[in-house]
Amino acid sequence: xxxxxxxxxxxxxxxxxxxxxxxxxxxxxxxxxxxxxxxxxxxxxxxxxxxxxxxxxxxxxxxxxxxxxxxxxxxxxxxxxxxxxxxxxxxxxxxxxxxxxxxxxxxxxxxxxxxxxxxxxxxxxxxxxxxxxxxxxxxxxxxxxxxxxxxxxxxxxxxxxxxxxxxxxxxxxxxxxxxxxxxxxxxxxxxxxxxxxxxxxxxxxxxxxxxxxxxxxxxxxxxxxxxxxxxxxxxxxxxxxxxxxxxxxxxxxxxxxxxxxxxxxxxxxxxxxxxxxxxxxxxxxxxxxxxxxxxxxxxxxxxxxxxxxxxxxxxxxxxxxxxxxxxxxxxxxxxxxxxxxxxxxxxxxxxxxxxxxxxxxxxxxxxxxxxxxxxxxxxxxxxxxxxxxxxxxxxxxxxxxxxxxxxxxxxxxxxxxxxxxxxxxxxxxxxxxxxxxxxxxxxxxxxxxxxxxxxxxxxxxxxxxxxxxxxxxxxxxxxxxxxxxxxxxxxxxxxxxxxxxxxxxxxxxxxxxxxxxxxxxxxxxxxxxxxxxxxxxxxxxxxxxxxxxxxxxxxxxxxxxxxxxxxxxxxxxxxxxxxxxxxxxxxxxxxxxxxxxxxxxxxxxxxxxxxxxxxxxxxxxxxxxxxxxxxxxxxxxxxxxxxxxxxxxxxxxxxxxxxxxxxxxxxxxxxxxxxxxxxxxxxxxxxxxxxxxxxxxxxxxxxxxxxxxxxxxxxxxxxxxxxxxxxxxxxxxxxxxxxxxxxxxxxxxxxxxxxxxxxxxxxxxxxxxxxxxxxxxxxxxxxxxxxxxxxxxxxxxxxxxxxxxxxxxxxxxxxxxxxxxxxxxxxxxxxxxxxxxxxxxxxxxxxxxxxxxxxxxxxxxxxxxxxxxxxxxxxxxxxxxxxxxxxxxxxxxxxxxxxxxxxxxxxxxxxxxxxxxxxxxxxxxxxxxxxxxxxxxxxxxxxxxxxxxxxxxxxxxxx
Numbered sequence: 001x002x003x004x005x006x007x008x009x010x011x012x013x014x015x016x017x018x019x020x021x022x023x024x025x026x027x028x029x030x031x032x033x034x035x036x037x038x039x040x041x042x043x044x045x046x047x048x049x050x051x052x053x054x055x056x057x058x059x060x061x062x063x064x065x066x067x068x069x070x071x072x073x074x075x076x077x078x079x080x081x082x083x084x085x086x087x088x089x090x091x092x093x094x095x096x097x098x099x100x101x102x103x104x105x106x107x108x109x110x111x112x113x114x115x116x117x118x119x120x121x122x123x124x125x126x127x128x129x130x131x132x133x134x135x136x137x138x139x140x141x142x143x144x145x146x147x148x149x150x151x152x153x154x155x156x157x158x159x160x161x162x163x164x165x166x167x168x169x170x171x172x173x174x175x176x177x178x179x180x181x182x183x184x185x186x187x188x189x190x191x192x193x194x195x196x197x198x199x200x201x202x203x204x205x206x207x208x209x210x211x212x213x214x215x216x217x218x219x220x221x222x223x224x225x226x227x228x229x230x231x232x233x234x235x236x237x238x239x240x241x242x243x244x245x246x247x248x249x250x251x252x253x254x255x256x257x258x259x260x261x262x263x264x265x266x267x268x269x270x271x272x273x274x275x276x277x278x279x280x281x282x283x284x285x286x287x288x289x290x291x292x293x294x295x296x297x298x299x300x301x302x303x304x305x306x307x308x309x310x311x312x313x314x315x316x317x318x319x320x321x322x323x324x325x326x327x328x329x330x331x332x333x334x335x336x337x338x339x340x341x342x343x344x345x346x347x348x349x350x351x352x353x354x355x356x357x358x359x360x361x362x363x364x365x366x367x368x369x370x371x372x373x374x375x376x377x378x379x380x381x382x383x384x385x386x387x388x389x390x391x392x393x394x395x396x397x398x399x400x401x402x403x404x405x406x407x408x409x410x411x412x413x414x415x416x417x418x419x420x421x422x423x424x425x426x427x428x429x430x431x432x433x434x435x436x437x438x439x440x441x442x443x444x445x446x447x448x449x450x451x452x453x454x455x456x457x458x459x460x461x462x463x464x465x466x467x468x469x470x471x472x473x474x475x476x477x478x479x480x481x482x483x484x485x486x487x488x489x490x491x492x493x494x495x496x497x498x499x500x501x502x503x504x505x506x507x508x509x510x511x512x513x514x515x516x517x518x519x520x521x522x523x524x525x526x527x528x529x530x531x532x533x534x535x536x537x538x539x540x541x542x543x544x545x546x547x548x549x550x551x552x553x554x555x556x557x558x559x560x561x562x563x564x565x566x567x568x569x570x571x572x573x574x575x576x577x578x579x580x581x582x583x584x585x586x587x588x589x590x591x592x593x594x595x596x597x598x599x600x601x602x603x604x605x606x607x608x609x610x611x612x613x614x615x616x617x618x619x620x621x622x623x624x625x626x627x628x629x630x631x632x633x634x635x636x637x638x639x640x641x642x643x644x645x646x647x648x649x650x651x652x653x654x655x656x657x658x659x660x661x662x663x664x665x666x667x668x669x670x671x672x673x674x675x676x677x678x679x680x681x682x683x684x685x686x687x688x689x690x691x692x693x694x695x696x697x698x699x700x701x702x703x704x705x706x707x708x709x710x711x712x713x714x715x716x717x718x719x720x721x722x723x724x725x726x727x728x729x730x731x732x733x734x735x736x737x738x739x740x741x742x743x744x745x746x747x748x749x750x751x752x753x754x755x756x757x758x759x760x761x762x763x764x765x766x767x768x769x770x771x772x773x774x775x776x777x778x779x780x781x782x783x784x785x786x787x788x789x790x791x792x793x794x795x796x797x798x799x800x801x802x803x804x805x806x807x808x809x810x811x812x813x814x815x816x817x818x819x820x821x822x823x824x825x826x827x828x829x830x831x832x833x834x835x836x837x838x839x840x841x842x843x844x845x846x847x848x849x850x851x852x853x854x855x856x857x858x859x860x861x862x863x864x865x866x867x868x869x870x871x872x873x874x875x876x877x878x879x880x881x882x883x884x885x886x887x888x889x890x891x892x893x894x895x896x897x898x899x900x901x902x903x904x905x906x907x908x909x910x911x912x913x914x915x916x917x918x919x920x921x922x923x924x925x926x927x928x929x930x931x932x933x934x935x936x937x938x939x940x941x942x943x944x945x946x947x948x949x950x951x952x953x954x955x956x957x958x959x
Contacts, residue, residue: 083201086316088811089810089813098312099117106135106139110696141162145160156453160194161193174198178258181196182216189381191323207319213307214303216279217237218253219256220232241271244271255274263319284377289369306320306322333370394455401509446476447495449481450496451497458509464540467591482509483516487516492535493536496558506554510554535567537570540587571597634680636667641784642659642661643660657791658788659789671783673774685715717766719765728763770798771819772788774818774843775843776847788875790840823928833863833928834865835865835927837930845930862889862890864890865906869898894906
């Protein structure tokens with residue numbers, strides 16, 4: 001099994017470093033309920049900015065144990081493994097969450113989401129899996145990279161290219177696809193993030209695998225003298241290849257063949273050597289140390305990781321290849337320098353003439369020279385590689401952006417002390433970086449926009465802002481990403497600082513800028529400002545002339561585009577060249593010239609309101625104490641067994657049926673109850689209905705109110721089919737005179753403004769539980785609980801319990817709660833009993849009998865009087881016929897509508913009732929009755945000499 005690269009977004013916190021236990025796959029909450037644990041606060045030491053998560057998404061554990069922290073390990077113990085069997089419920093839960101994110105991120109209609117979820121639900125019920133569209137697959141690949149908690153370069157997630165090979169089935173086809181993947185990702189040295197996806201794992205079937213951890217790996221040979229030649233990491237793969245017929249060459253950098261195992265039960269591994277034309281390597285040399293070349297070091301152009309399982313919306317892709325680019329210290333410090341790998345530092349130290357002693361710090365010097373050599377060699381070969389400093393700067397910027405956009409960013413860092421959190425409502429973070437573009441037009445206003453990949457452009461933009469502010473110029477307080485720049489609202493002067501990325505493309509903070517320009521439509525020259533001063537502009541570009549063909553390509557395009565849109569260029573394009581070392585001097589000259597070109601203006605104040613604060617205040621108000629108590633009491637339950645006790649052929653409201661049901665807790669805990677107790681069950685809300693209201697209110701997927709997830713409330717606790725409350729009706733316009741006849745879900749559609757979301761949530765009716773007598777005893781086992789349920793016409797609870805398909809038992813969740821009653825059998829099992837019931841009223845007595853039958857003491861006698869419409873509606877005939885009755889029990893039955901017989905009712909057995917009591921010993925006998933009192937057919941003097949208990953709640957059915 002392979003570790004999981006998942007679309008799920010968060011990582012549980014380490015129990016060792018956090019000082020708290022970790023149980024299961026989800027964040028655990030201990031102590032005060034307003035302090036959830038699971039994602040750490042982070043402090044940017046450079047800027048002093050403290051960032052705190054505002055949402056708690058689905059999580060995977062990090063492999064840490066109670067007393068062992070695995071936070072620093074590359075491969076962790078006990079991490080989730082891909083390719084494992086999943087329940088339909090687990091798949092549905094992840095599918096629903098993923099598709100909601102997909103449709104939201106891509107701004108697709110809610111109606112399409114609801115239709116898609118409906119189809120997925122049907123597919124899961126019918127076949128146990130569903131299939132992604134290409135767009136869903138591609139977005140899932142990007143999102144998995146976005147959520148890769150250990151990847152520092154995940155800021156490029158949106159550039160990922162997905163190759164769909166789900167139609168590939170044979171081993172030879174798989175290897176051809178792998179070779180094609182290598183070429184596409186290598187891209188002539190300009191490494192292109194690429195993922196190739198093979199068929200998904202299907203339930204109960206073997207899935208495809210690639211044995212290589214990366215498509216291109218160097219062989220490792222264990223020699224007879226115990227030494228290792230080549231890469232020690234790949235000794236096992238090398239041995240397997242030799243067993244399959246590969247001929248070893250016994251060199252330090254022998255490229256291993258690709259070994260694959262196709263899925264679908266074909267099972268036999270297929271092996272092929274990588275052709276020379278598909279092997280792309282970089283020879284390692286040093287810019288100032290000629291002898292470095294004599295070390296004979298080399299490495300492949302890019303990593304094509306192939307041992308991860310990609311999990312998207314509950315579907316596992318156990319066979320896929322993912323390529324990005326190398327970080328220089330991945331190759332230098334880890335692959336070549338590590339003692340467990342090629343261990344080249346001693347050779348470098350000797351070449352440098354350093355004494356190989358710890359006090360000389362020779363390893364530090366050697367690893368520095370090795371990193372410089374690797375970075376130099378990849379640049380010389382024009383193969384993409386990122387240095388760790390640029391990568392760190394890029395990630396810091398990306399992390400801040402993710403916290404702003406999503407409210408969280410998966411990470412693996414841990415604090416060395418206990419951290420406490422404040423549970424807060426999920427709302428958009430305060431807009432500290434207001435663009436100021438809502439201000440009235442001001443010819444003196446200066447807006448600074450930027451596009452950055454590693455953070456360099458942002459740093460230069462900040463320096464430019466500080467310089468202009470120091471000269472008392474009127475500068476918008478916050479810098480603007482090019483993605484967020486609204487050209488139609490600009491006035492004064494626009495200054496852009498940006499770089500190029502990849503093949504001259506826009507950096508990630510500016511990749512939507514061209515789309516915004518295309519969307520202008522009828523305003524092709526928005527900067528011209530007819531009748532007013534045109535917007536002035538200047539652009540400064542950052543680049544590296546080593547990439548000759550694409551040098552300054554995007555900054556030049558921005559400069560030309562702003563002129564085409566009617567802007568007035570006040571300075572020629574400024575160009576900083578990192579390779580030539582002219583960036584600082586070019587920027588200084590650009591800044592000086594810009595200051596002279598811009599006129600001085602008066603000070604302005606940005607008074608833009610912050611709507612997110614108002615929304616947070618409204619949503620933070622409590623929904624009511626009853627909601628909280630319901631959540632605490634009710635547990636997730638699923639059906640595990642069902643059989644019909646009787647069912648007629650009538651249709652509609654005339655249809656009659658009674659079923660025996662078995663339910664189990666989903667947490668695996670045993671049931672705790674006494675015979676005669678009740679089980680409360682909340683009506684089930686269809687996922688589609690809950691999502692319909694959810695998106696009508698324009699809520700985020702993980703919105704929480706008072707620590708309660710709104711999605712969970714809508715699905716499990718708010719009754720969308722109950723009559724509207726007075727508060728809900730007050731939110732509907734008076735013109736909707738017919739709305740009082742609608743249920744809550746239809747009424748919500750008439751409420752006009754989404755600003756009322758918080759009032760709507762508070763006004764929606766709460767579900768009322770349906771109560772059923774428990775039809776069993778813990779003496780028969782506590783893993784399941786038994787019910788006797790009559791189907792009611794349009795009954796929401798009985799209908800769900802009776803008509804849920806067997807294949808969906810585990811995927812449909814019922815919220816249930818055991819309710820205590822006073823209707824219990826005597827603690828002394830020798831006390832005689834008289835039991836009187838009709839129809840499903842026999843349910844609690846089934847538990848009474850089971851309890852008495854399990855008693856080791858001498859059981860007292862039981863005399864039962866049961867009434868049914870006819871023999872065909874007699875319940876539990878297999879248990880209540882004379883042959884199967886326990887020796888201490890006797891049953892008399894009355895049929896009120898049996899064809900060919902006069903009608904008989906249990907209360908007509910007056911003489912038998914009194915006689916039966918005398919036969920049992922009337923002073924000690926306890927009598928129990930159900931349903932008759934409610935039906936008005938209980939004789940007032942039936943039991944006057946002994947103690948009589950009647951069922952006070954009379955729960956059989958949906959009241």
